Amino acid sequence: MRPADLPRLSGERLQAxxxxxxxxxxxxxxxxxxEALYGDRTLPGVTACPDPDRPGRHRLSVPIPADLLSDGVQNVLxxxxxxxxxxxxxxxxxxxxxxxxVRAELDQMRAELDLLKRAFRDHCREIPVFQRLSQRSGS
Structure with missing residues (x-):
């Protein structure tokens, strides 16, 4: 199938x-x-209402049951x-x-960003244009 032949989703949100x-x-x-699936379970209450003003457009609605919410990552397809x-x-x-x-991942990303900043600064010191600018600014 070509991309134009595929359904497209937009405006996704989760609220209440x-x-x-x-x-x-x-x-x-x-x-x-x-259909909405959680593991091998089909979730009830899924609706796809056509938009009367836009042929081919449907508004999807999937209620997420409270019993699905628990520690960890829960995925609904x-x-x-x-x-x-x-x-x-x-x-x-x-x-x-x-x-x-999440905190460990954030700490790792900060450390990687610091490493990249140092490498970029070192790289800029090797370029003649940046060497002159660095000497003028006194750093």
């Missing part, structure tokens, strides 16, 4: 336990059969039931264990 998006289908495509094509995934991250992972 409801994941929403806009699905644009190619001209002449049949109405979508959307949004897919076309007829083709099995994954259109989107919703990842929900929660818990103290995750907070430690």
């Amino acid at each position: 336990g409801l994941w929403e998006a806009v699905l644009d289908l190619p001209a002449g495509a049949p109405p979508p059969g959307i 949004i897919r076309d039931r007829s083709t099995g094509t994954t259109l989107a995934h919703v990842s929900i991250l929660a818990g103290a264990v995750l907070e430690r992972d």
